[in-house]
Amino acid sequence: MKNLILAFCLLISNVIMAQSEIKGTVVSDGRPLQMANVILRKSNKATVTNEKGSYTLKNILPGNYEVIVSYTGFKTEKIAITVADSTELIVDFELKETHSLDEVVVTGTLKPVSRLESAVPVEVYKTSFFKKNPTANVFDAMQNVNGVRPQLNCNICNTGDIHINGLEGPYTLVLIDGMPIVSGLSTVYGLSGIPNSLLERIEIVKGPASSLYGSEAVGGLINIITKNPNNAPLFSADSFVTDWGEWNLDLGFKGNVGKTASVLTGVNYFNYSNPIDNNHDNFTDVTLQDRVSAFQKWNFNRKSNKLLSLAGRYFYEDRWGGELQWNKSYRGGDEVYGESIYTKRWELLGAYDLPTVEKMRFSFSYTDHDQNSVYGDMPFLAQQRIGFGQLTWDKKINKNDLLFGTALRYQYYDDNTTATIEEDINWIPSLFVQDEIAFNDTHKILLGARYDYNRNHGNIFTPRFAYKWKINDNNILRFNTGTGFRIVNLFTEEHAALTGSRDVIVLEELKPERSYNANLNYLKKIYTGNGNFIGLETTAWYTRFSNSIIPDYDTNPNQIIYKNLDGHAVTKGVSANVDMIFYNGLKLILGATYMDVTKTEDEVTTQQILTEKFSGTWAISYRISDLFLDVDYTGNVYGPMRLPRLGDLDPRSEFSPTWSVQNIQFTFNKFKNIEIYAGVKNLLNWTPNKGNPFIIARANDPFDKNVQFDGNGNVQATADNPYALTFDPGYVYGPNQGIRSFFGLRYTLR
Incomplete structure (x- = not known):
């Protein structure tokens, strides 16, 4: 023993x-x-x-x-x-950073798939990209994305929209976690105040996507993906200030509720309360803002490991711009001109995988947008509510990867303008199907179709076709074609609609705008023997629109005239993106776009207003390891675009010059969990007033008290008004904020 x-x-x-x-x-x-x-x-x-x-x-x-x-x-x-x-x-x-070519995307097909395997071209931008030029909101962050431009529509209130390949904001659908909660009236406000601490990545599809997402996804869509609470850091903070007096704060927290759920909370606060008038027109160059946004996302733990997610956001903003002596006691009056906007938004969205053997998911969202604003002495009071529910069934049968879905969209809109005679309530039911067929590792096609019913426009059918040819692991060719549609609501936030004296004239029964699109995409990866990487992606596209609906304020100054365009509109062009990663720490992201956007009516073709022929973007980064220092040089350049002048006597330029906004940032990251960054925005100190006698027309008479009209309502040239103008802050094509320095600090606890 x-x-x-x-x-x-x-x-x-x-x-x-x-x-x-x-x-x-x-x-x-x-x-x-x-x-x-x-x-x-x-x-x-x-x-x-x-x-x-x-x-x-x-x-x-x-x-x-x-x-x-x-x-x-x-x-x-x-x-x-x-x-x-x-x-x-x-x-x-x-370890080497993954470049965007290898990301998993969901936007193109409503399914998670490698970007390289997707038949639909999807561009991916991670948080590291946006940190190269920190901004206080997603709207401004889009300025360095090739083919995407944040367009300001008003010199005073600084509201705007997102242009994709030259198409105006209403043609772009903005999603948060795949849910269409940012729409129409609320685009610029919905893109503001999303805490950067919650941002995982942004996926962009250029071209019609109505066969999956319905109305408004005519020109393209932007899908803002928030972090999964399970993968987020325990705590994060990011704050920066500028020498203009802007201050931005982002906070993120993660916690667990026992074994039941994980929770991610984000808070964004932005304040700018320092009126600056560098162009000496007695109007604020940049809108003053006080904004707070709170976002919370819950992921519940289920025994089946199926998804159950719920998120909500509250947003409040008080913004104003106008004459320097304006304060809230003048709000709505005609003594001192100011544009004051109070905005409140509630957003709710969620996703639930059904407890079935089959892969079925129910997703939903609801938004309530309340806006109380005045433009001088003209009030604009509006409410918009959007409810959305969608059920999808993901099914694989042999080589067929099928997706069936049904959706229901509720839309409510009401405002106090003459463009909205009564509140607009609409229910839009939808059915869609998609089949992705993989013949082998080389060839894949995607077939899709969607059916929508609208009580005003009846039945709407949108088909879709995509083909992907994987030549080899480093060369991929994609061809996509399809149709899109947009149901137009007769409301606007344009100053011309707020006079109260205009009659709304609808000349015909309005048909939904339709688009027909084709694009060819080529992607190439190049690996060199010394560890360098080059990714090249180029796309050529052609989109033709019919039934375009453009409000006409010019034919009769006493009317707003709505009708379908008697002709067609076309956007066509080519774009290229280059990602370069070098072993020595140098990284380059370069983009260029050439496009031609026109409208043809009565056999007369004109270039669309506020659309550039060419644009370029860049982000050049270099890491100096010995100094623990990252250097980021970012910028954009835009070609001339036709501008909205008020008449033949208007002395302001008919076309903008070629212009560029460039930035530089230095990030010091020696300390544990801490990044310290500083830099300069708008290095060239470019502003749109350069080369123009003025930007805001009749800034000295914002209530048109000294403007004289003839019997037909036309403005008369006088000694006091030699150019026959009325007050107009709409001559704007770029940010009016000059050079400024910034300093910031990031802290992350994992």
Whole structure:
């Protein structure tokens, strides 16, 4: 018996002595990566790296293994090893950031799929891209995305919309987590105040997507993806100030409610209360704002691991612009001109995977937008409510990857203008189907169709076709074609509609706008022998619109005339994006777009107002590892665009010059969990008033008290008004804010 015990002890001792240890570090560009996941495949061993990027795996038995390291935003690396008796192995990892070509996207097909495998071209922009030029809202952040331009529509209130490939804001659908909660009236406000701490990435589809998303996805769509609470840091804070007096704060918190759910909360606060008038017209150059937004997202833990997510956001903003001596005591009066906007928004969205064997998901959203605004002495009071519910069934049958869906959209709109005679209530039921057929690893096609019913326009059918040819792993060709539609609501926030004296004239039964689109996309990846990477993506597109509805304020100054365009509109062009990552720490993201956007009526073709022929964007980054310093140089350039003048006597330029806004930022990241950044925005100090005698027409007489009209309502040229103008702040094509410095601090606790 003693011999057996002795033999057993010797055996145990030999096993213990035979066990080994694996150590190493995980870095990126020389910087340690904390909380990277380290897994030893073929064992039950796993750990995470510490603040120095180090890890240790103990008590490893002899054998063959594979060490796998993963980290969000970086390419997963694997190393095969052989462990002998009682050894200590050093296995280090150098992770490289994943470029957007390898991202998983959901926007193009409503299914998670690798961007390289998607038959629909989807552009992906991660938070690291937007950190290169920090902004206080998503609207401004779009300025460095190729082919996408935030367009200001008013010099005073600074409201605007998003242009994609030259198409105006109403043609762009904005989603949050796939739900269409930003629409029409509320686009600029819905894009403001989304806390950057909650932003995971932004996916952009250019071209009609109505077969999946319905009305408004005619020119393209922007899908803002928020973080999954399970993957978010415990706490994050990001704040910056500018020498103009702007202050922005983003906070993010993550917590667990027992084993029931994980919760992510984000808060954004922005304040600018320093009136500046650098062009000396007695009007604020930039709208003053006081804004707060709170967002919370819950992910519930289910035994089946199926999704149950619920999120909500509250947004409030008080913004005003106008004459420098304006204060709230003048709101709505005709003594001192000011444009004051109070906005309140509630948003709710969620997703629930049904407890069925089949993959079925119910998604929903609801928004309530209340706006109380005055433009001088003209009030604009509006309410918009949008409810949306959608049920999808994801089914694979052999080579067919099918998606069936049904949706119901509720729309409510009412305002006090003459453009809205009575409140507009509409229910739009929809059915859609999609079939993605993979013939082999090389060829794939996607067929789709959607049916919508609108009580004003009847039955609407939108088909879709896409083809992807994977020539090889580094060359992909895509062809997409389809139709889109947009149901136009007769409301507007234009100043001309707020006079109260105009009659609304609808000359015919309005038909929904329709579009027919085709685009060809080519993507190429180039890997060089020294570890450099180049990604090239180019797209050519052609879109033709019929039944365009444009409110006519010019034919009769006493009327707003609505009718379908007696002709057609066309947007066509080509764009290219280049991503370059070099082993020495240099990264370049370059974009260029050339387009031709025209409208043809009565055989006369004109260039669309506020649409540039060409544009370019860039983001050049370089990391100086020895100094723990990142340098980011970003910017854009836009070609001439036709501008909205008031008549032949208007001395302001008919076309804008070629103009550019450029920025530089320095980020210091030596300290644990902390980034310190500073830089200069608008390095060239460009503003649209350069080369023009004035930007705001009749800024000295904003209530038109000294403007004279003839019997037909036409403005007369007088000694006091030699150019026959009325007050007009709509001559705007770019931001009116000059050069400014900024300083910021980020803190992240994982």
